[in-house]
Amino acid sequence: MNHHLSRALISLMALIMVMSPFGFSASANDSQVEVKELNTAEIFGDLELSSERPxxxxxxxxxxSIIEAKQKGQKQTKANLKAERGKVVSEMKKAVKEADVNREYDYVFSGFSVELPANExxxxxxxxxxxAVYPNVHYEAEVISKEEISEEAFSPAMMDSAPFIGSDEAWDAGFTGEGVxxxxxxxxxxxxxxxxxxxFGDYKGYDFVDDDKDPQEGSGQYHGTHVSGTVAANGKIKGVAPEVDLLGYRxxxxxGGTTEDVVAGIELAVQDGADVMNLSLGNSLNTPDWATSIALDWAMAEGVVAVTSNGNAGPNNWTVGSPGTSREAISVGATQLPYNKYDVEMATSEGVEYPSAKVMGFPSxxxxxxxxxxxxxxxYAGLGSPEDFEGKDLEGKIALISRGGFAFVDKVENAKAAGAVGAIIFNNVExxxxxxxxxxxxxxKTELVDGQKLLAELENGNNxxxxxxxxxxxxxxxxxxxxxxxxxxxxxxxxxxVSAPGVNIVSTFPGEGYAALQGTSMSAPHVAGAAAxxxxKNGDWETGDVKAALMNTAVDVIDPDTGEAYAHNTxxxxxxxxxxxxxxxTLVATGSHSFGKFVKDQGKQVEKQSxxxxxxxDERVNYSFDVEFDGNPEGIKVMTSKNLKVQPGKSQQVNFNVQVDTSKLDPGYYEGxxxxxxxxxxxxxxxxxxxxEPDYPRVTGAYMENTGNGDYAVGSYLPGGAEVLGYDMYVFNPDGTIGGFVDTLGTFENASAxxxxxxxxxxxxxxxxxxxxxxxxxxxxENKGVTEYKAYLVTKE
Incomplete structure (x- = not known):
């Protein structure tokens, strides 16, 4: 529980003890006062409960909700929910005069979004x-890079990711997504x-940004059009399922956008009869994002296959963001199609070598x-911002750029716009x-030491x-x-x-154009198309069947550096x-399993899974099972059936137990x-x-936002909360490095996730x-015995 919530609860309990007619009772035999706990709704996430900010x-x-009740065999109607919601809103407005309801939900989520002062x-x-009360978090359309392709340069052969996963063979077999x-x-x-x-038919979907029935992409936006083409294009290029029907929800x-509109989009898509939904959007919160997760879970239960992108914050573990963290939805990682690898040597003046030089990336x-x-x-073009190229002649030359400040792809795009034919990016740290x-x-790319050599060469006139x-x-x-x-x-x-192609994916671009984008946003629609x-082919399949089929038949992606399959969490x-x-x-569901945490200091702990x-x-099949944990560590023992006979068209449950002796194992996670x-x-x-205790990162991001009233909202993302939390301000140097200490903005205790x-x-x-x-x-x-100190670039404006 964070310090703001603690203070609020202390104040609330003091108020209850003083004013409540039922809050305490005295024992007949002594003077001890027993405080009765107030039955309250849960607050999830960390909200600034002492602020007056809207x-x-x-x-x-x-x-x-209508679907939750249906799935639990209970009765629920839209009219009943409207009446219940009306009662709650009425009571809420008695308690909070400045509460403004925005969105209302009843189908896959029961509730509403409301704006009010934080301290209310x-x-x-x-x-x-x-x-329960949940934060209304921010979502972005996730793209690593964008390159619009001119009509002159465009070729249908560029759309090679759909054939790579076998879509063209599916079309030849008669499966194009028709009727889905x-x-x-x-x-x-x-x-x-x-x-x-x-x-698209007459009804095309809905725009929750402008609140109208026209989901046309907004001016300057392109993400949804590109995603849609990967699913369903059928013209100069073909998407994975070229004959599906599409609905768009802006x-x-x-x-970007927020939870309230994302949940509204999920809800309407289910009501509009979608069979599959694609959410190529996300945030940096590695936690099941409550309201969105609930909506997606019930959408899946209602028979709509939900596909989400896994996020673009790799390659470290624990970087997956919501809604890729959803329990039921299919979250998708990004692969790069097969490519050629090159070695590079660079030469400036005699005797100067650049051993760390490697090819970083290239268009062809x-x-x-x-x-x-x-x-x-x-x-030399500094950090590679547009301003760094001003007044410099780069036509037909190589741009030397320092890492730092912003994305590599933007640095290179800026170099190209300035007329450069190539770029060298050197690291700003070891x-x-x-x-x-x-x-x-x-x-x-080069390491810092070779970047410094290149700068020294320029100083000496060797350009x-x-x-x-x-x-x-x-x-x-x-x-x-x-x-x-x-x-x-x-x-x-x-x-x-699962994973799917997400690097240099060519698809549709607003107008009549095409563009190459990369990101897990580009991977997810491959899976959505495959689901269609x-x-x-299998109109009677449940959503779990579709997920199982895709997971069960996926092929290992091999790490070229090790020759071994990438880890499951990759x-x-x-x-x-x-x-x-x-x-x-054969379908095996669910397609992956977690046994969770084994935290006993001594002895054995057993967990069950099935x-x-x-x-x-159309034949009886005899299945056998073998369970293997990487490295066959001593201390992990799995017990399951040796064989199982399953009749044609039938299902059967397989139970297995895992016994872990923590005294024989080092802390950490074990994949099997x-x-x-x-x-x-x-x-x-x-x-x-x-x-x-899992080694998740204690902090995954920070931000600073002008609230418009002279103050700033400063915050951080804490997957597991924090026992001790501090915010320090430092100077940001023009070369992208950290300068001197300025001040500590605040220190806190017991901040919740x-x-x-x-x-x-x-x-x-x-x-x-x-x-x-x-x-x-x-x-x-500082949390659960682990400390972290991480720096983030923020802008005060």
Whole structure:
């Protein structure tokens, strides 16, 4: 519980003890006073409960949503829920005069969104009929890079990701998605695009940003149109399911969107009869995002296959963000299609070597190898911002750029716009930075020491560079570095569930254009399209069947650096293959398992798990099982059936126990695989368990926001909360490094997950106003015996 909530509860309890007629009773035999606990709704997340700032929250009612009631065999009607909601709103407005209801929900979520002063939120907890209060968090359309393709340069062969997963073979077999409806919950969609207009009828969806019935993509937006093309394009390019019907729901404006509109989009898509929904959006919160998760879970229960992107914050573990953290929805990681790898040597003046130089990314093999043709001038362009290129002649030259400040892809896009034919990006700290496939220019990366050599060469007047680039090896499908990794905090689930192509994906762009984008946003619609193909063939399948088929038939993605399959929390069950999913004769559900935490200091702990095996064939099948944890660690023992006979068309439950002796195991998480064999093929089911307190990151981000009243909302993202929390301000140097210490803005204790926020007046030591501009906000977190101190770039404005 955070300090704000603690103070609010202390005040509330003091009020109860003084004023409540039923809050305490005295014993007949002594004078001891017994305080009766007040029955209140739960508050989830960390809300600034002492601030007067207008805050939007999501309220969940005790009354069940229509779908939850239906799934539990109970009766619920829209009229009844409206009446119940009306009573609650009426009582709420008696308690909070400045409460303005915005969205109302009844189908897959029962409740409403409301804006009120933050210091009035506690009053909601005592209003009869309110079950819980959730934060209204921010969502973004997630893209790593964008490159619009001119009509002259466009070729249908660029859309090679759909055939790679086997879509063309599915089309040849007669499965194109016909008769299946896919909802794209995104930034809207250009339904007039020549490759998309076939998929839309008279009713096209809804715009929750402008609150009208026209989900046309907003000016300057393109994300939803690109996602829609990957699902359903049928023109110059073909999406995975080119004959599906599409519905568009615009929930993200130019600055993103919030939970209240995302939940509204999910709810309407289910009511409109969608069979599949795609949510290529997300935030950085590694936690099941309560209101959205509830809505997605009930959408899946109602028969709508929900597909979400896993996030673009990789390659470290614990970086998956909501809604990719959802328990039921299919979350998708990003792979890169097979590519060629190259070695590079650079030369400036005699005797100067750059051993750390590596190819970082490139738009095509031809453009990369073209750098071998002659010598080039190179020009230092600082951090690579547009301003850094002003007044500099980069035409036909190489841009030398420092890491820091903003994304690599933007640096290279800016270099290209300035006329450069290539780029070198050097690290601003020790070590090597990530590869970024598909950059707009051929780009070489170096470590800091070699970057400093290049700067020294320029100082000495040596501004010419040459390249020797040679083919090294062909690399198979790989996981994209940017793809977020699991596990999920609190549920300890493996995420993503599956992976799909997400690097340099060519698809539709508003107007009549096409663009190459990359991100897990581009991976998810491959899976949504595949789900549509499965539903066309198997109209009676439940959502769990579709998820199981995709997970059970996915293929391992191999890490070229190790020759071994990537970890489960990197790739999920693997990269999807459409034909194999269409032809599977066995479904194992759920497609992955977590045994959770084993925290005993001594001795053995046993946890149970089970899954269903469904035999889709017309013959009885004898299944056998083998469970293996990576490295076969002593201390983990799994007990399950050796064999199981399942009749044709029938399902059977398989139970298994895992016994963990924590005294024989180091703390950490252990991945394993359940091998299910029918004698011909083997289905791999990923599994995971944790020994001791999981090593999730204690802080995953920070922010500073002008509230408009002279104060600033400063906060951090805390997946597991914090016992001690501190915020320090430092100078941000122009070269992207951290400068001197300025002040400590605040220290706190017992902050709850997943967000902590406080109000800051904009001043530092001795009441000095901190000037507007870029600063470094460093967050100190201490939780469950682990400390972290991380720095984030913020802007005061």
């Amino acid at each position: 805050t939007s929250v999501i309220v969940e009612l005790e009354a069940k 939120i506690m009053k909601l907890t005592t209003v009869e009929g309110i079950k 409806t896919v909802a794209v919950i995104d930034t809207g969609v250009d339904y007039t695009h020549p490759d998309l207009k076939h998929a 929930v993200l404006g130019p600055n 093999d031809e453009e990369l190898l073209a750098l071998n043709d002659g010598d080039y001038e190179f020009v 070590g090597e930075h990530a590869d970024v496939p598909g950059l707009a220019l051929p780009t070489v 010419t560079i040459s390249f020797n680039i040679e083919f090294a090896q062909a690399v198979g499908e790989t996981m994209a570095d940017f793809s977020s990794r699991g596990p999920v905090t609190s549920t300890w689930m493996i995420k993503p569930d 193909l499965l539903l066309q 790739q999920g069950a693997g990269s999807i293959r459409v034909v194999e999913a269409l032809n599977t004769e 899954f269903q095996i469904q035999n889709l064939s 695989t359940v091998h299910v064999s029918d004698g011909i093929q083997v289905i791999k089911v990923p599994t995971i368990l944790f020994v001791g 997943p967000i902590h926020e406080f109000s800051w007046d904009g001043t530092v030591q001795n009441g000095i106003d901190l000037p507007n501009g870029d600063w470094v906000l460093a967050v100190y977190v």
